[in-house]
Amino acid sequence: MSDVHPSRRNEALALLARLEPEAPAKVARNLDDFHADAVEILLGFAFSDVISRDGIDLRTREMLTVAMLGAMGTAQGQLEFHLRAALNTGVTREEIVEIVLQVAVYAGIPAAMNAMSAAKAAFRAQDAR
Numbered sequence: 791m792s793d794v795h796p797s798r799r800n801e802a803l804a805l806l807a808r809l810e811p812e813a814p815a816k817v818a819r820n821l822d823d824f825h826a827d828a829v830e831i832l833l834g835f836a837f838s839d840v841i842s843r844d845g846i847d848l849r850t851r852e853m854l855t856v857a858m859l860g861a862m863g864t865a866q867g868q869l870e871f872h873l874r875a876a877l878n879t880g881v882t883r884e885e886i887v888e889i890v891l892q893v894a895v896y897a898g899i900p901a902a903m904n905a906m907s908a909a910k911a912a913f914r915a916q917d918a919r
Contacts (some may be wrong), residue, residue, distance in 0.1 A: 798830050798838050799830045799833070801837070801842070802836070802838045802866075803829070805838070805841060808848065808879055809872075809874075809875035809879065810874055810875055810878055813871070817833070847862060849876075849879040849880050850883060852876040853862050853876060853881055853885065855872045855875075856872050856873055856876050856881075858906060859872055860908075861893050861896060861899065862901070862903055863897065866904065866908060869904075869905065873909055873912035874916070876912075877913075883913060885915040886909050886912075887909070890905045890909055
């Protein structure tokens with residue numbers, strides 16, 4: 791029997807909507823297709839337990855997330871989402887460029903090239919709105 795916590799699920803999806811208004815329905819549908827508890831477990835941990843904490847504002851968290859995903863170089867879809875989210879929380883294109891350059895120093899040129907491609911896609915998406 792599923793032990794889903796509707797309030798935790800709703801809190802996570804509400805924060806996701808702040809990052810990208812169109813995302814909650816798509817993400818919830820994708821995760822629900824996998825398992826009924828996936829939203830609550832995965833997004834509940836990430837968004838309700840960690841990202842919603844008061845210690846760092848959402849804009850800064852998105853900058854950190856972009857840097858970490860860029861450095862990982864293995865999560866292109868999540869990087870593209872968080873680049874759009876960063877722009878939606880007030881991170882400027884210039885700041886994103888600086889983050890990508892920083893990724894090059896600490897994670898290498900290939901990771902930075904992947905991050906640059908993702909950033910360009912996020913910039914195009916923003917221009918298309």
